[in-house]
């Protein structure tokens with residue numbers, strides 16, 4: 001039986017979260033003399049600490065309860081909160097599959113947690129045989145699965161993810177930052193079957209709001225309550241919450257931009273295939289392509305000199321470069337620069 005309480009740090013279970021007078025008084029109209037705010041201006045009041053409207057819009061969109069939704073200052077905040085809730089510094093461990101997103105390591109280092117890294121196989125899939133022995137490690141609290149994976153671009157096999165969800169007794173985090181670009185089914189509702197699951201998504205990619213810093217977690221009501229307890233009271237600014245609400249209200253913009261990006265991605269693949277300089281294009285379920293070239297360091301520099309900035313991933317996947325799909329004219333500039341390299 002899964003028992004969430006046994007996984008949570010003692011100090012977090014015992015924590016009394018910060019409570020403001022505004023949390024206690026729920027009405028909108030009143031004379032507010034409780035928070036030492038300035039009475040003048042338009043951004044003079046503290047924002048809501050519970051992002052009620054945004055969560056309700058997300059709940060309607062996703063067809064689940066807002067009790068299963070947490071909103072963070074980007075997924076980066078959510079990753080950090082998960083470490084802080086479940087991992088005792090200098091004692092507990094987390095695990096992920098590399099190459100993958102760098103924040104799992106950075107957040108582990110900040111929190112003094114050992115992150116075990118298991119290499120993906122030559123198809124960039126999870127090697128479950130190599131993973132299984134770690135299930136017996138009582139200090140292993142978290143497994144981070146990035147699917148679609150950054151920087152490789154592919155989704156992991158659903159059967160492997162399911163195997164982990166069923167057999168690991170700690171928390172499984174599936175980072176779906178790129179799920180909006182993929183045809184694969186999202187895991188965002190699967191906490192109903194797997195109480196140890198947290199799925200993160202973000203407004204930073206397909207929703208075109210990287211500057212607004214809005215990340216989302218989908219999980220059981222109990223895990224969402226823990227995230228709410230530990231977050232800073234005003235982690236989401238009023239301006240950023242409004243931007244996310246407007247994006248959800250303008251779904252046709254989201255859909256049409258996404259369609260353009262996916263069409264551009266298909267075109268880009270066709271054009272890259274014709275270039276000798278590109279040795280391999282890895283399969284992608286995301287809005288970027290990982291490509292193999294002869295000499296990634298040199299090509300990266302050549303492109304920079306032509307004012308086209310890509311991501312050199314040579315240190316993670318030998319001689320690879322990660323290319324984000326841009327606007328049509330930006331992609332043409334990339335192709336031109338590649339031809340010039």
Ligand SMILES: *Cc1c(COP(=O)(O)O)cnc(C)c1O
Nearest residue numbers: 074075076101150177202204215
């Ligand atoms: C871009 C990205 C994110 C987004 O992080 P935010 O903090 O929400 O901007 C999360 N995970 C992965 C794997 C990413 O590539």
